[in-house]
Amino acid sequence: MHIPPDLLPEGFRDRLPPQAEVAARVSRAMIDVLASYGYARVAPAMAEFESVLAKHSGDANRNQHLRFTDPVSGHTLALRGDITVQVGRIATTRMKDAPRPLRLAYHGQVLRLRAKQLRPERELTQLGAELVGNDSVAAACEIVGVAIDALEAAGVKDITIDFTLPDLVERLAEKALPLAADKIDAVRSELDMKDAGGLSALGADAYLPLLAATGPFAEAVEKLRAIDAGGALASRIHALEAIAGTIAGRANVTLDPTERHGFEYQSWFGFTIFAKGYSAALGRGGTYYIDRADGPSEPATGFSLYPDPLVDLADESVVRRLFLPLGTEAVTGAKLRHDGWATVAALDENDSAAVLGCTHIWMNGQAIPV
Secondary structure: OOOOOOOOOOOOOOOOOOHHHHHHHHHHHHHHHHHHOOOEEOOOOOEEEHHHHHHHHOHHHHHHOEEEEOOOOOOEEEEOOOHHHHHHHHHHOOOOOOOOOEEEEEEEEEEOOOOEOOEOOOEEEEEEEEEEOOOOHHHHHHHHHHHHHHHHHOOOOOEEEEEEOOOHHHHHHHOOOOOOHHHHHHHHHHHHOOOHHHHHHOOOHHHHHHHHOOEEHHHHHHHHHHHOOOOOOHHHHHHHHHHHHHOOOOOEEEEOOOOOOOOOOEEEEEEEEEEOOOOOOOEEEEEEEEEEOOEEEEEEEEEEEOOHHHHHHOOOOOOOEEEEOOOOOHHHHHHHHHOOOEEEEOOOOOOOOOOOOOOEEEEOOEEEEO
């Protein structure tokens, strides 16, 4: 079968000017915010030994990796589908002795074996920050705030943060609302699907009020507080209110305490980020644990953002491109670039500002709009 030279596999694409420049601008703005908060940049490898990557990402995700045989080592390698797990590996191995809390940031491409319905791309840009060694309320407040700042720097407005409590069922099942161990997963699943009938069929009617504790944060948290469950939720509610308080006026806050999709490995706190004008979530984050080979698991708090939708809808304002006619002195071009211009120098008399897509031309010592 002949494949046209400009055809790409499903889920992949090229970015052309000016969109590629917009992508760089958006990512740079967000990365600069992470750096301003003290998050040091790491750049994990694109591929790893499949067995190592599977161990750190959970064997449940093993079939989501694109695998191939390394002709050098003979071992099976896998292309990364998530940079977060790689940051965890780096933090607990090569940087295991670095002072905690350890703040790390990352940016790069990830590959998904299959696309999702709301996001048909298989090659995605992932950008984020991980605070390793701390999963306190203070850490959660910082992480949520940094995520909002990063999105605002990229031009995102009208942001909504949806809170969840990933370990809610386990916490309640311990004592307040007892459940048999073999029913916990099923109850968690029915809550995630918002299936009241399914909960009743499992004999878990005590969990039904949780379904109503969703929506705008102020109202939803009061419904959660009314459940009380013998005080088992008091600390969680206090924590949620503290986090919500730090972003009041900056983002809309909602609560869905039983949401589990995408939070299978989070611990006590999780959040999803939405914004007006974007159909899919822009990112998610929360608290979790990283396994260490030399000791107990280590707490961490972080977030991942997927900025590709921001690029697709961003303002593609053309960069100011200044045409330098043939014979313009090199020192003049250097000064103009220092002043912020993107210069395009003529290489022969056939070159022109219009043909080369320039917005201005250097003429008589001035930049004249084309």
